[in-house]
Amino acid sequence: LSSHRPAAHPSRELLSAYASGWIAWSAGLCVRVHLDACSECRDAVATLEAAEEPFIDQLPEAPLPEDAVSALLVKLQSTPVETREPKAVGDVQLPGAMAHVRVASRRWIAPGFWVAHLPEGRQEGWRTYILRAPPGARLPMHGHGGPELVCVLSGAFRDRRRYGPGDFVEMPGGSDHSLVIDSQGPCACLIASKGAIQWKGAAKLLKSALSV
Numbered sequence: 001l002s003s004h005r006p007a008a009h010p011s012r013e014l015l016s017a018y019a020s021g022w023i024a025w026s027a028g029l030c031v032r033v034h035l036d037a038c039s040e041c042r043d044a045v046a047t048l049e050a051a052e053e054p055f056i057d058q059l060p061e062a063p064l065p066e067d068a069v070s071a072l073l074v075k076l077q078s079t080p081v082e083t084r085e086p087k088a089v090g091d092v093q094l095p096g097a098m099a100h101v102r103v104a105s106r107r108w109i110a111p112g113f114w115v116a117h118l119p120e121g122r123q124e125g126w127r128t129y130i131l132r133a134p135p136g137a138r139l140p141m142h143g144h145g146g147p148e149l150v151c152v153l154s155g156a157f158r159d160r161r162r163y164g165p166g167d168f169v170e171m172p173g174g175s176d177h178s179l180v181i182d183s184q185g186p187c188a189c190l191i192a193s194k195g196a197i198q199w200k201g202a203a204k205l206l207k208s209a210l211s212v
């Protein structure tokens with residue numbers, strides 16, 4: 001990530017979920033990538049973590065929810081695992097937070113326009129992928145069956161506002177938007193989405209590439 005200071009941040013709820021570890025792997029990775037670029041949110045998470053410990057200790061014992069295992073994996077990410085993970089995919093440099101993440105082969109939608117899935121991010125209905133698009137490219141209007149989180153790795157895009165490197169976007173389930181790449185060079189994002197994406201219009205190529 002560049003030295004650009006992020007202007008769009010994860011919500012307080014999401015940072016709390018991250019700090020407590022009760023967060024899906026995909027969502028946790030998006031937050032981690034943002035934290036790499038944002039000292040403000042790193043401080044917020046440190047404060048939340050410190051506040052969380054005595055609180056968690058006092059909770060009554062309860063059965064483990066389904067998300068808990070992947071939540072644990074988020075916490076364990078700092079432990080190095082076998083590394084055949086790339087430092088870059090094509091011309092997209094991956095941030096340190098993604099150093100130990102496996103990335104599947106790219107699938108092209110159009111020249112310079114591709115997605116690469118993160119196999120570990122396919123848990124509990126989530127899908128996680130890097131999307132790289134050339135300047136001026138448009139993603140047509142689409143809706144989200146579930147939440148979608150986006151962290152910009154490089155370049156910029158615009159929907160209702162402009163998002164640059166490190167910026168974080170949370171789209172709630174049921175929302176829709178269209179967007180355009182709004183940087184001189186390409187734009188790459190890490191995207192985690194839960195539930196089906198509903199394409200509105202003839203976006204069959206995107207549909208088939210993203211549904212892997």
Ligand SMILES: [Zn+2]
Binds near residue numbers: 038
């Ligand atoms: Zn932030």
